[in-house]
Amino acid sequence: MFTGVLFALAAGAMWGLIFIGPVLIPEYPAALQSVGRYLAFGLICLPLAWQDRRRLSALNRADWLEALKLAAIGNLLYYFFLSSAIQQIGVPISSMIIGVLPVVVTICSNISYSHRDGKFAWRDLLPSLALVLAGLVCVNLAELQGKTHGYDVPTYLSGIAFAFMAVACWTWYPMRNANWLRVNTTKSPVTWATAQGIATLPLAILGYGLVWYQLQLVQPSFDMPLGPRPWVFIALMSTIGLLCSWLGTLCWNQASQRLPTALAGQLIVFETLAGLTYAFLLRQEFPSLLTMIGVMILMLGVLKSFRIKRIMPLQSTS
Numbered sequence: 245m246f247t248g249v250l251f252a253l254a255a256g257a258m259w260g261l262i263f264i265g266p267v268l269i270p271e272y273p274a275a276l277q278s279v280g281r282y283l284a285f286g287l288i289c290l291p292l293a294w295q296d297r298r299r300l301s302a303l304n305r306a307d308w309l310e311a312l313k314l315a316a317i318g319n320l321l322y323y324f325f326l327s328s329a330i331q332q333i334g335v336p337i338s339s340m341i342i343g344v345l346p347v348v349v350t351i352c353s354n355i356s357y358s359h360r361d362g363k364f365a366w367r368d369l370l371p372s373l374a375l376v377l378a379g380l381v382c383v384n385l386a387e388l389q390g391k392t393h394g395y396d397v398p399t400y401l402s403g404i405a406f407a408f409m410a411v412a413c414w415t416w417y418p419m420r421n422a423n424w425l426r427v428n429t430t431k432s433p434v435t436w437a438t439a440q441g442i443a444t445l446p447l448a449i450l451g452y453g454l455v456w457y458q459l460q461l462v463q464p465s466f467d468m469p470l471g472p473r474p475w476v477f478i479a480l481m482s483t484i485g486l487l488c489s490w491l492g493t494l495c496w497n498q499a500s501q502r503l504p505t506a507l508a509g510q511l512i513v514f515e516t517l518a519g520l521t522y523a524f525l526l527r528q529e530f531p532s533l534l535t536m537i538g539v540m541i542l543m544l545g546v547l548k549s550f551r552i553k554r555i556m557p558l559q560s561t562s
Contacts, residue, residue: 248502249511255495256514258487262323263339263519264526265484266330272471273459274327279451280477282319284485286445292438292490299435300442308443310424311436315444318417319489320451325410333403335523339516341407343380346510347373348415353504356419372548376513379542383520386534414512422500422508433497441490510546517542 266277293300303311329338350373354366425433452469459466471477500508517539524531531539 245503248499248508251495251499251502252508252511253514255492255499256512256516257518258492258495259515260518260520260522261484261488262326263330263335264522265480266327267335267523267526268480269471269473269477270331271473272477273455273463273466274324274331275451275455276459276471277327277481278320278324279448279455280481281323281484281489282315282444283448283452284481285319285441285489286448288482288486288490289438289441289445293442296432296435296438299432300439303431303435303439307424307428307431308439310420311439311443312447314417314421315440316447317413318421319440319444320447322410322413322417325406325413329403329407329410332399332406335519337403338407339383339519340380341404342410342414343383343513343516344377345411345414345516346512347377348411349418349512350507350510352415353419353422353508372510372545375541375545375548376510377545379538379540379545380513380516382538382541383516383535386532386538389532389534418496418500418508418512421497425497425500429501433501434494436497437490437494440493444489513542513546 265281266272266274269277272280326338326342329341350369354369425431425436428436456468459468466472499511503511520531520535520539
């Protein structure tokens with residue numbers, strides 16, 4: 245369990261970078277950032293796939309179809325929705341909504357996979373979940389207090405909708421991904437991370453072409469194929485593609501094979517904490533007292549969850 249938690253911490257530290265990407269290049273449409281990130285991810289995976297070709301060849305058609313679904317929903321759609329939300333309503337409100345993921349994933353996993361992983365009794369689980377949620381509320385209330393301007397209603401509502409669609413995508417992704425890894429215990433998490441990158445590549449290439457065509461129609465002044473700051477765009481997409489997509493997925497896969505799905509779901513809080521940390525570093529600000537209190541409450545909830553014992557399903561003796 246300790247090793248699994250460390251892998252989840254590493255994944256969260258890298259995934260936190262996705263919150264500042266849209267802030268660094270706000271002039272780039274969210275769709276272009278999404279397909280750009282995963283085009284870089286797929287290209288990075290090509291040499292890795294060649295080195296791991298023997299184990300990749302052992303994956304069957306159903307495995308590749310599952311990798312394609314995970315790539316489409318957990319990669320492309322999730323990052324498109326999240327980038328859209330951040331660009332329309334900013335990091336604080338977006339992170340407040342994305343921050344409920346640990347609670348949502350844990351509840352869904354405890355319902356869906358208790359027959360296999362064992363069940364956390366709700367009376368034991370709910371106090372931990374309440375602490376996590378309270379910590380996230382404190383952190384994001386502190387962020388919202390610094391807002392000096394509002395949003396027009398259509399922009400605000402569409403941004404909220406995008407953020408909740410991102411939550412839906414990333415509730416489905418870690419549960420489905422963890423289920424595959426828990427069932428296929430003989431398969432390497434490294435190979436599975438690379439397989440998802442390879443499955444993402446054709447989708448990203450097609451998506452890049454569609455975004456290019458759409459921009460030519462609605463925003464012909466936008467300098468395609470790499471935008472107004474090509475080297476910044478390439479460097480940022482490559483960094484996020486390597487750290488957030490491949491290495492982050494690899495670490496999360498390692499955690500998912502070692503931890504019950506319901507517990508792994510709570511560890512997504514590391515992504516929110518990392519995102520807030522990077523945002524403060526980018527702003528060159530020190531977090532407020534309310535933010536620090538929220539972080540401590542949140543971590544207390546996560547630590548409390550480690551002490552909960554699972555009720556294992558009865559095994560048939562016949």
